[in-house]
Each structure stands twice: as structure tokens, then as C-alpha cells.
Amino acid sequence: MKAIGYHQNLPVDDDRALVDLELPAPVPKPRDIIVRVGAISVNPVDTKVRRSRVPAAGQAEVLGWDAVGTVVQTGAQATMFKVGDRVYYAGAINRPGANSELHAVDERIAALAPATLDDGQAAALPLTTITAYELLFDRLRIPKNGGAGQTLLVVGGAGGVGSILIQLARRLTQLKVVATASRPETRQWCLDLGAHAVIDHRQPLSAGLKAAGIEGVDYVAALTHTQDHYDQIIDSLKPQGSLAVIDDMHGLDVMKLKTKSIALHWELMFTRSLFETPDMDQQGQLLAEVARLVDAGQLRTTVHTTLAPIHAANLRQAHALIESGSAQGKVVLVGF
Numbered sequence: 001m002k003a004i005g006y007h008q009n010l011p012v013d014d015d016r017a018l019v020d021l022e023l024p025a026p027v028p029k030p031r032d033i034i035v036r037v038g039a040i041s042v043n044p045v046d047t048k049v050r051r052s053r054v055p056a057a058g059q060a061e062v063l064g065w066d067a068v069g070t071v072v073q074t075g076a077q078a079t080m081f082k083v084g085d086r087v088y089y090a091g092a093i094n095r096p097g098a099n100s101e102l103h104a105v106d107e108r109i110a111a112l113a114p115a116t117l118d119d120g121q122a123a124a125l126p127l128t129t130i131t132a133y134e135l136l137f138d139r140l141r142i143p144k145n146g147g148a149g150q151t152l153l154v155v156g157g158a159g160g161v162g163s164i165l166i167q168l169a170r171r172l173t174q175l176k177v178v179a180t181a182s183r184p185e186t187r188q189w190c191l192d193l194g195a196h197a198v199i200d201h202r203q204p205l206s207a208g209l210k211a212a213g214i215e216g217v218d219y220v221a222a223l224t225h226t227q228d229h230y231d232q233i234i235d236s237l238k239p240q241g242s243l244a245v246i247d248d249m250h251g252l253d254v255m256k257l258k259t260k261s262i263a264l265h266w267e268l269m270f271t272r273s274l275f276e277t278p279d280m281d282q283q284g285q286l287l288a289e290v291a292r293l294v295d296a297g298q299l300r301t302t303v304h305t306t307l308a309p310i311h312a313a314n315l316r317q318a319h320a321l322i323e324s325g326s327a328q329g330k331v332v333l334v335g336f
Contacts, residue, residue: 001025001101003021003023003100004064005062012316012319012323013320018050021060026100026102026103031075032075032078032105032106033080033110034102035103036102037336039332039334040098040333042318042319043160046322047319047322064091064098064103065097065270066091066126066127067089067126069086069087070084070086071087079107088114088123088125089109090269091109091273093274099315101336106273108280111284111287111288114295115291116297117294124303124332125290125302128160130287132168132221133168134267136172142219147174151178151214151216151217151218152218153209153221153233153236154180155223156223157223160330163189166194169194175219176196177194178195178209178217179197179199181201187200189304201225205235209236216241217237217238220241224247237262240263242265243262243265244265304328307331309334309335310333311336318333
């Protein structure tokens with residue numbers, strides 16, 4: 001089968017950073033489904049792993065944690081899908097990725113893809129949707145349809161996670177949603193997705209909030225460059241507020257949270273699949289719920305840039321865009 005991977009950790013402008021491969025088709029584990037991949041999307045985790053994970057000697061590392069495609073085979077104990085079903089999912093970081101024609105994934109973390117979206121539109125959603133959904137409801141523990149009178153600040157609202165988080169918070173809670181964005185086009189993107197207000201994260205967050213008539217926030221979803229905004233986030237949070245973080249913060253000074261009794265939550269959407277937790281199937285269930293909301297017209301895809309076909313040169317271009325820090329919404333690749 002065709003696949004894209006790498007043999008050594010190289011800068012994205014090196015043609016060898018990601019290369020076209022021919023690999024054996026995957027063999028399903030008992031709870032797996034084998035999917036013929038129709039579209040993939042690229043996330044910051046792809047670029048981080050490409051730069052840091054060293055392939056085994058003589059082996060290629062295949063990345064990719066967002067896919068949509070058609071089930072072509074099921075494992076011996078897999079009962080949730082049948083051959084011919086169109087599914088979408090984010091996969092597991094400790095298994096080969098989805099940048100391949102055929103991909104094996106545990107059925108518990110997959111769901112039927114939204115019927116109203118094409119493959120590229122659907123592939124934009126899984127990883128960021130799971131991250132945003134778990135952040136809101138599992139980490140910050142905001143009740144469904146709850147949050148009335150409270151405010152959520154989304155730092156990095158125009159990125160992949162922010163783009164779906166704004167929508168989920170608006171559709172499934174009563175929170176006031178404030179996003180940060182630094183360019184006119186990303187500001188408008190956040191407003192179009194449903195943000196009540198948008199402030200510029202190049203300026204002090206607390207000053208931007210006050211200019212918008214907001215004295216403090218109850219929750220912060222810090223999605224990017226958290227270290228750069230950390231002191232301002234603390235200043236902006238109300239006493240006994242909550243901070244949820246998804247990016248890497250080396251040397252985090254948790255003592256700064258003590259005076260306000262701020263709760264800190266980490267969100268990693270791979271935790272359930274890494275540890276095969278008893279509630280691992282909740283990821284499939286939440287993707288099914290989101291598919292229903294999409295098909296009902298209540299949520300929209302977050303795709304912004306589409307490349308075709310799926311091959312190494314286009315995937316390198318997608319990685320470069322993610323690494324530039326200027327990506328808006330999601331970057332997807334369609335069709336081998």
C-alpha cells in the first residue's frame with residue numbers, strides 16, 4: 001500500500017523529511033477495523049513527532065492522527081461497524097498513523113462520519129473535536145447546557161482546536177465565549193464560528209478583556225503559546241477559576257496559581273487510547289454526537305486549506321504551514 005513517512009528527523013524543507021513509501025497492509029487486532037483512507041488532516045502533534053520520534057533501525061515512521069475512510073475489514077471481535085461503513089477518527093499515538101492507504105484503528109474510538117460532509121471536511125474534525133470536547137466536559141467539568149453567567153476565554157481561537165471549541169461551547173453550554181486572535185481574518189473567523197467577543201493576544205489579555213467590558217473570566221482554555229500568556233491568564237482568571245492546557249509547558253510554575261486557588265487541568269486526547277481506559281469508547285460516542293450535530297446544521301467543519309492528492313510533497317507543505325504558526329482552521333489532504 002502507499003504511505004508517507006520518514007526515516008530520520010529532518011527539517012520540513014528537506015525533501016527527505018517526509019517521503020512516499022510502499023508498505024505491507026496492516027493486519028487487524030481483534031477490536032480493529034481496517035479503513036481505506038480517503039482524507040487526512042494535519043495537527044501540531046504531527047510536526048512535533050516528526051521532529052522528535054526516532055524510527056527503529058531500518059523502519060519508517062508513519063504519522064497522521066485524523067482520518068476519514070471506508071471500512072474494508074473487521075477484526076475477530078469487532079462488532080460496531082461493517083464493511084462499507086464510512087467512518088472518521090483520530091487514532092492512537094502509539095500505533096502507526098493514518099498517512100497510508102489502509103489503516104488499522106480500534107473500533108471504540110471511531111464513529112460514522114457526518115453524512116453531510118465530504119471526506120476532506122470530515123477529516124478536519126476528529127482530533128481537535130475530541131480535544132475540545134474532553135477539555136470542556138471532562139477536564140473543566142462544565143455541565144451540558146450549563147455555564148450560565150460564566151465566561152470562557154479561548155486563547156488561540158482560530159486554530160484547529162479553538163475553531164471547534166468555540167462552536168461546542170456555544171451550542172452545548174450557556175457560557176459567554178471570548179476568543180483571542182491577532183489578524184483581521186482570524187478575528188472574523190472566530191466571530192463567524194460564534195465567539196461573543198474577540199481580543200488580540202498580542203496585547204495584554206486582561207486589558208483586552210476589560211476593553212470588552214469583561215472584568216475576569218471563570219475558565220481559560222489555553223491552546224497555544226501558553227507560556228507566553230501564563231501571567232496574563234492568571235491575572236484574567238477570577239479567584240477559584242480553572243485553567244485547561246493542551247500545549248507543552250516546560251518549567252511550569254504552578255505556585256503562581258496558589259493565591260487565587262486556580263485549578264489546573266491537562267488535556268491529552270490520546271490518554272484514553274494509550275492506557276485503554278474503561279471509558280475508551282467515549283471517544284467514539286462523542287464523535288457520533290458531533291456527527292449528528294453537524295448533520296443537523298448545528299456545527300460546521302473547521303477545514304480552511306485543502307491539498308490534493310495525498311503524497312509526500314503535499315504533506316511536507318501541510319507540515320510547513322502548521323510549523324509557521326499562521327494556519328487558520330484545519331489543513332486537510334484528500335485522495336491518494
